[in-house]
Amino acid sequence: MSVSQLVRQLDLRNKDALDKVFAKQKFDAVIHFAGLKAVGESVHKPLIYFDNNLIGTIILFQVMAAHGCKKLVFSSSATVYGWPKEVPCTEEFPLKTTNPYGRTKLIIEEMCRDLHGSDSDWKIILLRYFNPVGAHPSGFIGEDPRGIPNNLMPFVQQVAVGRLPALTVFGNDYKTCDGTGVRDFIHVVDLADGHIAALRKLDDPKIGCEVYNLGTGKGTSVLEMVKAFEKASGKKIPLSMGDRRPGDAEIVYASTNKAEKELNWKAKHDIHDMCRDQWNWASKNPYGYGKSGDSSK
Numbered sequence: 640m641s642v643s644q645l646v647r648q649l650d651l652r653n654k655d656a657l658d659k660v661f662a663k664q665k666f667d668a669v670i671h672f673a674g675l676k677a678v679g680e681s682v683h684k685p686l687i688y689f690d691n692n693l694i695g696t697i698i699l700f701q702v703m704a705a706h707g708c709k710k711l712v713f714s715s716s717a718t719v720y721g722w723p724k725e726v727p728c729t730e731e732f733p734l735k736t737t738n739p740y741g742r743t744k745l746i747i748e749e750m751c752r753d754l755h756g757s758d759s760d761w762k763i764i765l766l767r768y769f770n771p772v773g774a775h776p777s778g779f780i781g782e783d784p785r786g787i788p789n790n791l792m793p794f795v796q797q798v799a800v801g802r803l804p805a806l807t808v809f810g811n812d813y814k815t816c817d818g819t820g821v822r823d824f825i826h827v828v829d830l831a832d833g834h835i836a837a838l839r840k841l842d843d844p845k846i847g848c849e850v851y852n853l854g855t856g857k858g859t860s861v862l863e864m865v866k867a868f869e870k871a872s873g874k875k876i877p878l879s880m881g882d883r884r885p886g887d888a889e890i891v892y893a894s895t896n897k898a899e900k901e902l903n904w905k906a907k908h909d910i911h912d913m914c915r916d917q918w919n920w921a922s923k924n925p926y927g928y929g930k931s932g933d934s935s936k
């Protein structure tokens with residue numbers, strides 16, 4: 640059986656299956672994206688998040704070590720900053736998580752620091768994603784969350800294609816330009832380029848266990864993002880103003896100086912590129928990867 644057949648639907652918690660993959664193929668490094676990521680869901684089902692995200696990661700690290708693969712890029716998240724007291728967030732900010740999803744990210748970061756501390760052969764880069772949005776410009780690859788989207792832009796996308804009636808804006812009484820939450824939205828293609836830059840950095844003999852923010856360094860409000868998407872799609876997004884969402888921060892955006900200097904990486908796309916590419920994907924794939932009209936996907 641080929642490696643690609645072995646890894647199809649492989650669950651990281653299945654140690655034997657994972658071991659077979661590493662026995663069959665020598666890997667120079669691993670980029671670890673695998674994890675559940677819905678903040679709201681994690682509050683209601685914490686054990687599923689601890690089991691999937693933490694046990695899966697521990698087994699992955701055990702199998703990597705057993706096969707001498709000790710280079711890792713880990714997909715962490717800006718959620719480890721909690722509600723930052725000031726912005727932009729630098730990598731030195733205090734870490735404080737407000738939900739089980741964020742706690743799994745922080746615990747895995749600490750596991751990585753301990754791993755490197757116990758064995759300096761481990762070379763690890765932790766990437767703290769801010770708010771990934773957009774799609775591949777080809778229109779063939781895009782975001783397709785199962786069920787009702789938790790995040791802003793996939794929700795807006797489903798309103799634009801007629802799958803959902805309106806967007807509820809969670810709070811318009813924040814101390815921001817228009818009262819709505821402010822975030823650092825980053826194009827998924829810039830995010831992907833950040834991973835390539837991190838893989839290259841792992842070859843630097845001086846690297847140990849380092850953390851980098853992947854954002855644009857700019858804050859955009861919910862209403863500004865909706866307006867940009869309406870412009871890109873030509874669709875009107877009906878809105879209703881709702882209460883603040885528990886656990887939401889007011890303003891979060893990144894300082895990207897460290898990634899620019901040490902990874903030679905900087906985001907190239909603005910919110911208009913993100914909305915243009917997201918609409919290109921959504922208009923061609925209104926039901927994501929499912930069949931058209933099959934909203935159960």
Ligand code: WQD
Binds near residue numbers: 715791806821822887
């Ligand atoms: C963005 C803004 C909401 C939905 C989370 C994780 C983070 C990352 C991205 C993984 C907020 C507002 C949203 C809606 C709204 N995940 N909003 N109506 O919470 O900033 O970050 O997802 O990498 O780690 O913490 O993203 O898209 O949920 O919210 O008004 O229907 O949009 O209040 O201000 P968030 P989000």
